[in-house]
Amino acid sequence: MEKTLSKSDTPGNTSTAPPPASGEGKTELGDDATGQIRDARITYFGVFLLMFLIGIYTTMDAVIYYPIAEHFNDMQRANWLINSYLITMTSMQPIYGKCSDIAGRVPTMTVAALFLLVGSLLCAVSNSMDMLIASRAIQGVGSAGMYTIVNVVIGDLFTERERGKLMGFSSSAWSLASAAAVIIGGAIVQLSTWRVAFWLNVAISAVASGVVLYFLRVPKPSGTRREKLGRVDFGGSAISLVSIVLVLLALSWGGQQYPWSSARVICCIVFGVLIGALFVFYEAKYAKEPILPMYLFKTRNIALSVFGHLFFGAVTNAPLIFIPQWALVVKNTTPITSGLYTLPFSLSEGVAVVLTGLVVTKTGRYRECLWFGSVCLLVGSSLLIVLGRESHVGEVIGFMIICGFGFGTCIQTLILTAQVGAEGKDMATATTACIFTRSLGSMVVVAVLSSVSENKRKTEFANAIARFPEYASAITQVSYNQSLIHQLDLPVDVFNQILDVFMKSMRSAFIALVPFSVLFFLTVIFIEHKRLNTVKKVTIQ
Known part of the structure; x- marks a missing residue:
């Protein structure tokens, strides 16, 4: 199903080929070009499906990690259900990009899908927190390849000018799936068992494998197996x-x-x-063939895009983590309702990414979209500071819409910035470097904001115990298990004091988020505009 395409006959190429010598040659050329266009459309449909599937399992897993920790009575390690996944996913992303250049996109994604399936299966049958954390790490290995390479494939098939619109549509599939996964994940936790979510992931992994093998029709790298093995760094x-x-x-x-x-x-x-x-x-x-060539960073836009993704990942990940926690603890919502608080983010992101893609394809301009999106993220993240116990749903929806719109405006244009600055042979590497630093930014913000929040919480809990020493035991229990705040029979004054502790700790985290937003804005301001090519670069040698 894979075909080796030359620069002149790659789908999306707008260059003009010389006329054929005979009518027969003209027919053959037309059939070949038609077949390439058909393959490109089939592959893009596969990319769209994969983005939808990836959006389902990644978002759903994030929704259910808190109830899982409660099930195993191990709230102290709840974050490791996310951290173990993020560590393996982030660390493997640069390697997957180069492996796909050498071995091919389809074989590499097939291996990733297998890791995802095995990891999901082990998660579903886990009987301890240790086993579940290890299984999540295996899931991360698979997810790294799936999400990374699916973003690369669009660059293999289409010109930079066409890419904006198509990247927008594929990202909208992820946004739509994320919105659905919030509801699905919350419903599973509330109405069934968290294991159902991982069994669903097993099915998704199997479907994703089929999509990769049947729909992805992309160029195949040249060379024998021995030659390819010699190229691996x-x-x-x-x-x-x-x-x-x-x-x-x-x-x-x-x-x-x-x-x-x-x-x-x-x-x-x-x-x-x-x-x-x-x-x-x-x-x-x-x-001999580095997984991350250092010369890439001599190009201004590539360096700024990769560096900007670090802050971008931080700014966009924080609301999705802390807002559901705020809803559960401060507003005493159900798991389904807490997940719904992120729905405006996903929906506005989906709208923004499609509109931005259409604008980029129509005008050829992407720098201004980045400027606008970075301002939205700065405003939206700053507004989160004013959230309090009395904040109503409309405020949260408004703040999340602004953040989501900023995210959707930047997510693909920031990658496109790096792709435009890179040569065709370095497109996959530049793309994976961006996705890697975005994931790293997500890890950084979780660490920094959690640390800031935890330090504030320790100080405020000490003050609460000093004020209500007769309830020291109950306050200490709540400090280790947030869900107990609405289960223990506490006097109103003690309850309000504890609730203020969580609110102040979250506000300190939102304040710590603002510098990341400022740094992202300052980074994209210096991006130069480069013309989007209408002739496709050769991306696989």
């Missing part, structure tokens, strides 16, 4: 994995399981950074 892959995992472990532990000043956290950060420096040196000097 095993040394760079191993060094990058160790560096990234150490840094991500520090971000996951710091301020939560261990103090930031603890030897474990400091060692992970120091050795992670040192090994990261070794990775840069190795890639620049010794790697």
